[in-house]
Structure formats: C-alpha cells, structure tokens
Amino acid sequence: MAIKMHGSLSTAALGALLGTSAEAARQQLLKLANQGLVSATSEPKGVGRPGQNWSLTSQAMARFPDTHAALTVQLLELIRSQLGEAALDTVISGREMATTAAYHEAMLDKANLSEKVATLARLRSDEGYMAEWRQEEDGGLLLIENHCPICAAATACQGFCRAELDVFRHVLGEGAQVERTEHIVSGGRRCSYSIRPALRDV
Incomplete structure (x- = not known):
C-alpha cells in the first residue's frame, strides 16, 4: 500500500x-x-x-480494487437501452471480426488441425483465458479455458459467448467440427471445446 x-x-x-x-x-x-x-x-x-x-x-x-468489470456491464446495458439491441450486436460483431482476423494471421503457416488448436490455445492464454489443449484417446482434440477474463460482460450479454464459438469455427476452418462442452457462464468450472475433423460427405 x-x-x-x-x-x-x-x-x-x-x-x-x-x-x-x-x-x-x-x-x-x-x-x-x-x-x-x-x-x-x-x-x-x-x-x-x-x-x-x-x-x-x-x-x-491486480490486487488493488478494479471496477472495470462493473463499468463494462454498465456500458453494455447503456448501449442496449439507449441504442437498441441491434447496436449491441454491431459492437459484438465488430469485436468478432477483429478477433477472427488476428487469429487467422497467427495461423497462416499452420497446416494441420492440432497446430491450429495449439496456436489458438496460446493466443487465448495471452488474452488471459489460461487456455490449454490436449489430444483425447479417441483422437479428438480438447481446448480448455480455465478462466474467463470477460465473464462479467459475457454474463450480461451472451452474444459474446456465441461470437467466440463462431470465431473458433471460422479460424479452424471447414475441416473442423467445434462444439462447446462446458461453459463457465452456465455454471461450469471452465469452458471446454471438443474439436474433431469434420465428416466428409461420401
């Protein structure tokens, strides 16, 4: 002090x-x-x-009081009440596009799915999500986020969670199936994503 x-x-x-x-x-x-x-x-x-x-x-x-989470929620509520739900969707979409572009750039030289997931885990950890990944016994991949630095915002507006799932699907490409299996906002201990090669039509 x-x-x-x-x-x-x-x-x-x-x-x-x-x-x-x-x-x-x-x-x-x-x-x-x-x-x-x-x-x-x-x-x-x-x-x-x-x-x-x-x-x-x-x-x-970081141990000193920080009201940024409360401020973020207040700003989201003001956007919703003063400008409407469409304006809030525009803000979320803008963040989604910027994040997608940044992740795509980081994955330009990644050839296979596991390399992309490893890169995604690193990017998310850099952003405070305490992310990790592993390969499951059945060959699938699991992306785990042990922390959610935007939890207050995501709780106030779950469009952020929808957008993040869409970002993962975009950057991992059509060759991957991505499903959220655990969700902090819904009461889970962490957010987890099951990632598998997409099934091809015969």
Missing part, C-alpha cells in the same frame, strides 16, 4: 514510512519479490554502489 500511494521507494524511505528500520523493510521487500509482487531497479547515487528503488509489479497491481 505504501508503494502504491508513494510510488517507487528505497528501503530506507519505505522503512521511514512504516516506522521501522531499512533492514526490516528490506526483508519484507525480499519476501514480496519472491512472490512476484515487487521488483527492484538500480538508481545511481554518485560515488559508491547504486541504490535500489522498489516498485509494484503488474501482478501486485
């Missing part, structure tokens, strides 16, 4: 703020650093060894 309120601090400055010694502050900072919550940067002080200033990491910043 002290670093959040005052910015980057030396151990001596932090100790003074907390009413303790610089060494006691340093011990606490080392514990926080081991947890990935603070990081140190060197700062030249003229003659002698450079000093160290401690700052919060992005992991630590």
Whole structure:
C-alpha cells in the first residue's frame, strides 16, 4: 500500500514510512519479490554502489480494487437501452471480426488441425483465458479455458459467448467440427471445446 500511494521507494524511505528500520523493510521487500509482487531497479547515487528503488509489479497491481468489470456491464446495458439491441450486436460483431482476423494471421503457416488448436490455445492464454489443449484417446482434440477474463460482460450479454464459438469455427476452418462442452457462464468450472475433423460427405 505504501508503494502504491508513494510510488517507487528505497528501503530506507519505505522503512521511514512504516516506522521501522531499512533492514526490516528490506526483508519484507525480499519476501514480496519472491512472490512476484515487487521488483527492484538500480538508481545511481554518485560515488559508491547504486541504490535500489522498489516498485509494484503488474501482478501486485491486480490486487488493488478494479471496477472495470462493473463499468463494462454498465456500458453494455447503456448501449442496449439507449441504442437498441441491434447496436449491441454491431459492437459484438465488430469485436468478432477483429478477433477472427488476428487469429487467422497467427495461423497462416499452420497446416494441420492440432497446430491450429495449439496456436489458438496460446493466443487465448495471452488474452488471459489460461487456455490449454490436449489430444483425447479417441483422437479428438480438447481446448480448455480455465478462466474467463470477460465473464462479467459475457454474463450480461451472451452474444459474446456465441461470437467466440463462431470465431473458433471460422479460424479452424471447414475441416473442423467445434462444439462447446462446458461453459463457465452456465455454471461450469471452465469452458471446454471438443474439436474433431469434420465428416466428409461420401
């Protein structure tokens, strides 16, 4: 909290703020650093060894209150009430098209379905979905998302979930069948997608 309120601090400055010694502050900072919550940067002080200033990491910043989910839901409700359902569908479709284009570009050199699913899992993890994939015993593929960073928005407007399923189907191509088998918004622990080669008409 002290670093959040005052910015980057030396151990001596932090100790003074907390009413303790610089060494006691340093011990606490080392514990926080081991947890990935603070990081140190060197700062030249003229003659002698450079000093160290401690700052919060992005992991630590995430522990402070954040109302972006509530704001997102409020904005969605305002779009729906002020501009109508069609306007909300336009917003969702725009996001779907942008996401599809980005995923397609990332898969340009991916030849087979498993490579595409592996790339999709990486892309989704980069976006905060904690995604993974595996091959099932029957040869099918399973894409798993252990977290939903847009859960509040998806709960308020399930068009986002429909759009995401459509994105997966588009980027994996006509040669794949994609079905959602678990759904966080519907009470599941995670979102899972069963992916199989599409059956060909004989």
